Amino acid sequence: MRWYWIDRFLEFESGRSAKAVKLISMAEDHMHDHFPGCPIMPNSLVVEGMAQTGGLLVCEHTGFQAKVVLAKIPKVQFHLNVSPGDTLTYSAEIDHIDDNGAMVTATSHHGDRLQAEIEFVFAHLNSGQRDRTLFEPETFLKMMRMLGAFEVGHAADGSPLVAPPLLTGKGS
Amino acid sequence: MPTKDEIFQKIRTALVDALGVEDDEVTEEATLVVDLGAESIDFLDIVFRLEKAFEIKIPRGELFPEDILTSSDYVKEGKVTPEGVEELRRRMPFANLDGFAANPNVQDFANLLTVGDMCRFVETKLEVTS
Known part of the structure; x- marks a missing residue:
C-alpha cells in the first residue's frame, strides 16, 4: 500500500507552484468510520494531500537530492467539510526555499469555495542528522510519473519538466 | 536601513x-x-x-549555534568548555553570555x-x- 493523498497534478511549475486534484470516494476505507453513516473527509488527510503537493514541489526543486521532511505546520484553517463525490483542488506555492528547507503556503478549494488554507515548513535534513535514504529515487520517479507531473510540468525556464538524473540513474 | x-x-x-x-x-x-x-x-x-x-x-547555526552545543570538542560532561564558551562569544556577539559562562550547562543554553x-x-x- 502506498500513501498517496493526491490523484494527479494539474500544474507543476518547478521551484514555484503546483496544483493537484483529489477525488474523494466512498471506496476509501476510512470513510466508513469517519463517521458511521455520515462520511466526511478527515481534515488530517487533506493536510497530507496538501503536504504531498508542496513536498514534491520542494523535492523536485532540489533535483530530489535533499532529504525533505515536513517539519512544522505553523498555520492551518478549515472552512468546510467535504464528502464522497466531492473534488478538492490543492494549490501550493513556495514562499521561500534555501539549503535549510522551505516555506510553502497552500490552499484547498472545493469548486470556487475555499476549503482549507495552510502554511508548511519543510526541512532539508543534512547528512549529519540522517545517513539513510528516506526514499529510493525510483519511488519518487514512480510517484511523479503516476501523478502526471511530467505531463503538465514545466522547468524554471519554461521547458517541459523532465526527471532529474538522480531519478533516471543517468548521471548520479 | x-x-x-x-x-x-x-x-x-x-x-x-x-x-x-x-x-x-x-x-x-x-x-x-x-x-x-x-x-x-x-x-x-x-x-x-x-x-x-x-x-x-x-x-544554519548562525543565530543558534547548535553545532557547538553538540560538539564533543566543546562539550564535556554536559558543560560547554571554556574554549566552547569563547567560540560561542565569537559567534554570538549579539548575546550576553556572562551569566551562562559562570555555569555553562548545555541544557540551560537554549533558555538564554x-x-x-x-x-x-x-x-x-x-x-x-x-
Missing part, C-alpha cells in the same frame, strides 16, 4: 506568526524558549521569516536567547549588508 523600532516590530510579527503567541508577549526581555515556548524546529521557521522580512541570508538578542543579531546583519 530600518530603525531599531521597525526591526523590533518585524521580529514581533515573525514570532507571533511562528509561535502563535500574542503581540504583548513579545518583549525585548522575553526569552524565546522559556517565555515564548519556542522548540528547536521553530528556529527554522523563525529564520525563514527573518530572511524574508529583512531580505537577509542566515546560514531573548527577543532583544534577536534584534541585535538582525541589526548586525543589516549593517554588514548595507
